Amino acid sequence: MLLGFAMMGFSVLMFFLLGITILKPFMLSTQREESNCTTIRTHIMDDWLDCVFTCGVDCRGQGKYPCLQVFVNLTHSGQKALLHYNEEAAQINSECFYTPKCHRDGNDLLNSARDIKEFFDHKNGTPFLCFYSPDSQSEDVVLTKKYDQMVIFHCLFWPSLTLVGGVLIIGMVRLTQHLSLLCEKIQPCSQR
Incomplete structure (x- = not known):
């Protein structure tokens, strides 16, 4: 979970930094x-x-x-x-x-x-x-x-990929936790 939150935080930071340093000057140019x-x-x-x-x-x-x-x-x-x-x-x-x-x-x-x-x-x-x-x-x-279009693509692609990766990690951990709770609920019934 911490890895997922760290990846999401890092991607937001990358969006912010790249947006100020590259995307804003590109849009104004x-x-x-x-x-x-x-x-x-x-x-x-x-x-x-x-x-x-x-x-x-x-x-x-x-x-x-x-x-x-x-x-x-x-x-x-x-x-x-x-x-x-x-x-x-x-x-x-x-x-x-x-x-x-x-x-x-x-x-x-x-x-x-x-x-x-x-x-x-x-x-x-x-x-x-x-x-x-x-x-x-x-x-x-x-x-x-x-700046050209490839630089702008990379400025958006890599932070987006990191954000999606962080969301997937958190989603998979939550799914695993939910499935383990379901498994615990089902196992006591089957043992009786």
């Missing part, structure tokens, strides 16, 4: 459809953006990071759009492909931006999978979706 994109142009802006970094308890500082812009052509509409790495990157900075972790070494940040730029420059003309928002007036395009 923009629904996106698949499309193919081709790179039109990549550009590292001359003006670097400000950021704050921490490197320990007593270490804080101001830094700057390069803004990489990747312009793509959506094949479904033929429209030019700015590509973002994911929805979170689009919300943090709508002008840049992504926002790197801020730290002191500006050369390291510039080299990583150049590496990504080079990657997209080599894809020039080659279609790749991207996701767009059909409801949005401006074509907001992301390279990767944070």
Whole structure:
């Protein structure tokens, strides 16, 4: 019985935690459809953006990071759009492909931006999978979706399975107890 109640409690806790961390952001996020994109142009802006970094308890500082812009052509509409790495990157900075972790070494940040730029420059003309928002007036395009339907399925399937398993265990224990009581009632009569 304790195992069944523990499984039921654990499943309710999983529903709560996964609902807050995954299901709620998924429900609030923009629904996106698949499309193919081709790179039109990549550009590292001359003006670097400000950021704050921490490197320990007593270490804080101001830094700057390069803004990489990747312009793509959506094949479904033929429209030019700015590509973002994911929805979170689009919300943090709508002008840049992504926002790197801020730290002191500006050369390291510039080299990583150049590496990504080079990657997209080599894809020039080659279609790749991207996701767009059909409801949005401006074509907001992301390279990767944070959550897909399989993640949502697993967030609901495993807690539900644990809940059903806990209910079955409790039901089987109660059934066994009921059958043993019936057996005790029947046995004294048969012995007479």
